[in-house]
Amino acid sequence: MNTPDAYGEFSPVAPRWLNKGDNAWQMTASTLVALQSMPGLVILYASIVKKKWAVNSAFMALYAFAAVLICWVLVAYRMAFGDELLPFWGKGAPALGQKYLIQQARVPESKHTNEGGEEEVIEPFYPMATLVYFQFTFAAITMILLAGSVLGRMNIKAWMAFVPLWLIFSYTVGAFSLWGGGFLYHWGVIDYSGGYVIHLSSGIAGLTAAYWVGPRLKSDRERFPPNNVLLMLAGAGLLWMGWSGFNGGAPYAANIDASIAVLNTNVCAATSLLVWTSLDVVFFGKPSVIGAVQGMMTGLVCITPGAGLVQSWAAIVMGILSGSIPWVSMMILHKKSSLLQKVDDTLGVFHTHAVAGLLGGLLTGLFAEPELCALILPVANTRGAFYGGSGGKQFLKQLVAAAFVTGWNLMSTTIILRGISFFIPLRMPDEQLAIGDDAVHGEEAYALWGDGEKYDPTKHGWNTSSYAQDIGPSPYINGARGVTINL
Numbered sequence: 116m117n118t119p120d121a122y123g124e125f126s127p128v129a130p131r132w133l134n135k136g137d138n139a140w141q142m143t144a145s146t147l148v149a150l151q152s153m154p155g156l157v158i159l160y161a162s163i164v165k166k167k168w169a170v171n172s173a174f175m176a177l178y179a180f181a182a183v184l185i186c187w188v189l190v191a192y193r194m195a196f197g198d199e200l201l202p203f204w205g206k207g208a209p210a211l212g213q214k215y216l217i218q219q220a221r222v223p224e225s226k227h228t229n230e231g232g233e234e235e236v237i238e239p240f241y242p243m244a245t246l247v248y249f250q251f252t253f254a255a256i257t258m259i260l261l262a263g264s265v266l267g268r269m270n271i272k273a274w275m276a277f278v279p280l281w282l283i284f285s286y287t288v289g290a291f292s293l294w295g296g297g298f299l300y301h302w303g304v305i306d307y308s309g310g311y312v313i314h315l316s317s318g319i320a321g322l323t324a325a326y327w328v329g330p331r332l333k334s335d336r337e338r339f340p341p342n343n344v345l346l347m348l349a350g351a352g353l354l355w356m357g358w359s360g361f362n363g364g365a366p367y368a369a370n371i372d373a374s375i376a377v378l379n380t381n382v383c384a385a386t387s388l389l390v391w392t393s394l395d396v397v398f399f400g401k402p403s404v405i406g407a408v409q410g411m412m413t414g415l416v417c418i419t420p421g422a423g424l425v426q427s428w429a430a431i432v433m434g435i436l437s438g439s440i441p442w443v444s445m446m447i448l449h450k451k452s453s454l455l456q457k458v459d460d461t462l463g464v465f466h467t468h469a470v471a472g473l474l475g476g477l478l479t480g481l482f483a484e485p486e487l488c489a490l491i492l493p494v495a496n497t498r499g500a501f502y503g504g505s506g507g508k509q510f511l512k513q514l515v516a517a518a519f520v521t522g523w524n525l526m527s528t529t530i531i532l533r534g535i536s537f538f539i540p541l542r543m544p545d546e547q548l549a550i551g552d553d554a555v556h557g558e559e560a561y562a563l564w565g566d567g568e569k570y571d572p573t574k575h576g577w578n579t580s581s582y583a584q585d586i587g588p589s590p591y592i593n594g595a596r597g598v599t600i601n602l
Contacts, residue, residue: 132219134240140369141245147360148252150353153180156259159350160266161560163405163462165335166342167551168267169560175266176259179278183255186279191254192247194283195290199224202298205291207283210247220246220367224296227493235493239367249364254286257313263462264321267339268331268548271555273539277531281320285527289316289520303494304516305483305509308365308376310420310475311520318469319521322460323528328541330459332548339461342560344404351408355384358415362422372490376423379430380415383422386434387414394442409467413441416471421479423491425499429482433475441470473517480513481506 129135153176161173183191190207197205205224210216222237239246258278265274289312292299306312330336341347362376391410395403417437418430425433445466449455455465483499483506500506532541547554 130219132240133242134368137239137368138241138245140373141239141241141249141364141367144360144364145245145249145252147357148249148256148364151357151361152176152252152256152259155350155353155357156256157350159347159354160259160263160462162343162346162350163341164266165339165551166560167553169342170552170558171271171555172262172266174556175262175269175271175274178275179258179262180255182275182278183258183282184251186282187251187254188247191282191287192250194287195254196222196246196250196295197224199291199296203288203292204297205287205295210243216244216247217242219243222246222294222296224291225300225493226296227301237367246367250290253309253313253361254282254290257286257309257317258282260313260317260464260468261321261324264325264460264464265328266461267335268459268542269324269328270540270543273328273532273535273541276535276539277324280531280535281528284531285320285524286312286316288523288527292519293516299516299519300493302512303492303497303509304512305424305479305488305492305497306420306476306516307422307424307479307491308362308419310416310472310479311516314416314419314468314472315476315517315520316524318465318467318472319524320528321464322458322469323525324532325460326458327529327532327536331461332545335548336459341405347408348404351411355381355411355415358384361415362419366423366491370490372423372487375427375487379422379425379427380418382427383418383430383434383437384411384414386431387411387417387438390435390438391442394439394446398446409445409463410438410442412467413437413471416468417475417478420472420475421483424479424484424487425482426484426487429478429484433478433482436478437471437474440474441466444470476513476517477510480510483509 157173157176160176161169164172188210190209192210194200194205194207197208200206220239220241220243225237227235258281261281262274291297293304293306293312294300304311331339358380359377362380363373365376366372388407388410391413392402392407395401395406414434414437417433418425421429421433445463449463449466460466479499481499481501483497483502485496485498485502485504488497489495496505497509498504498506500510535541543555552559
């Protein structure tokens with residue numbers, strides 16, 4: 116019986132270099148990371164903000180996901196993972212041609228000489244199309260994380276211009292330098308899955324963008340309650356579960372390093388969540404659901420730069436520190452810093468991503484285990500300072516790389532936003548800010564009156580006679596109201 120080419124052991128669709136297991140895992144990991152953004156962060160953003168900003172916040176994430184993908188395949192992928200243009204930047208070119216996409220995946224500038232004098236290069240056992248899409252999902256989530264700093268006031272037209280510009284002139288630089296064979300990659304800086312490329316970048320760029328865009332309305336800054344805490348948890352859950360693909364896909368193979376990374380990711384996240392929640396109970400007398408989500412996030416971020424390179428006991432240590440140090444920076448230092456008070460970082464992306472990402476990068480410089488490093492890193496004898504030898508130098512390398520990523524994002528984000536501001540206002544006018552989604556999009560998240568009706572405060576307001584008798588103040592939340600309608 117003849118076997119169709121599609122199912123043959125070796126055929127045009129299954130060449131000898133293709134490892135079907137690796138390819139299947141990498142596409143699965145790509146899907147998991149994509150689900151973190153769509154719908155994970157779309158749901159999280161839509162529910163964690165005030166009701167009047169639910170649609171706008173979700174749309175900013177939705178638009179970024181689509182815009183990044185098109186820019187990525189047109190030019191940005193090869194700027195991050197193609198041939199070298201500068202020591203920190205690749206040559207831009209399309210990643211759309213059939214011949215290019217069906218060949219074996221390869222990162223050309225990752226070529227280095229091992230201890231035996233042999234040249235090695237990153238060449239996963241699957242097609243280039245798989246690698247292009249996998250790395251796109253990282254670029255997209257970086258952009259969406261950055262958006263968390265400017266929710267509730269950034270002009271949507273300015274955001275639409277900002278996304279492709281920041282991707283091309285900021286993200287690709289960090290990605291090429293640390294992952295694509297740039298100068299930090301060959302120097303031996305460790306960023307296993309994006310503590311610097313994704314989280315430090317989005318946190319610093321987000322804080323910078325928040326400064327230039329300007330603050331929300333005073334009323335929004337003072338009171339910005341989530342419009343749906345349970346839906347927020349659903350988005351957070353997608354984010355957490357998707358992180359197994361985020362860190363598990365980093366080795367570009369379904370190997371033992373991927374298994375270590377997935378376990379460490381979840382151990383650190385759980386530890387961090389418990390520590391953050393415990394601190395909330397100790398200092399505020401009650402656990403906070405939003406606080407638990409923030410603790411989960413800082414744990415996931417902190418383990419990312421070293422997920423497959425540290426032992427699991429170190430993942431617990433990293434979880435303890437990621438649940439406490441960003442908590443202190445957000446709850447204490449933020450309130451004492453005049454600069455942080457002035458800059459309106461809506462979701463605290465600086466604390467949950469920049470602080471936690473930097474912390475993770477530095478802790479990886481301490482706890483990177485030599486045998487695990489030898490499995491995947493290009494530079495021989497890489498180890499954390501905890502293991503002696505050259506570990507002290509590794510910690511210094513992590514510091515230098517953090518300074519480069521921070522400096523580049525400050526500069527590039529500032530230049531991009533200042534340039535856009537000459538043509539498009541960065542901040543919505545106060546009249547739109549007072550209304551929210553209906554003014555910006557002509558749509559609202561929740562229909563609280565009949566189809567085809569316009570809002571009429573005499574019919575639909577909380578103070579109408581038919582409802583007023585059933586409304587009473589909540590004994591638990593200042594200003595919140597509960598409604599009971601007798602049918």
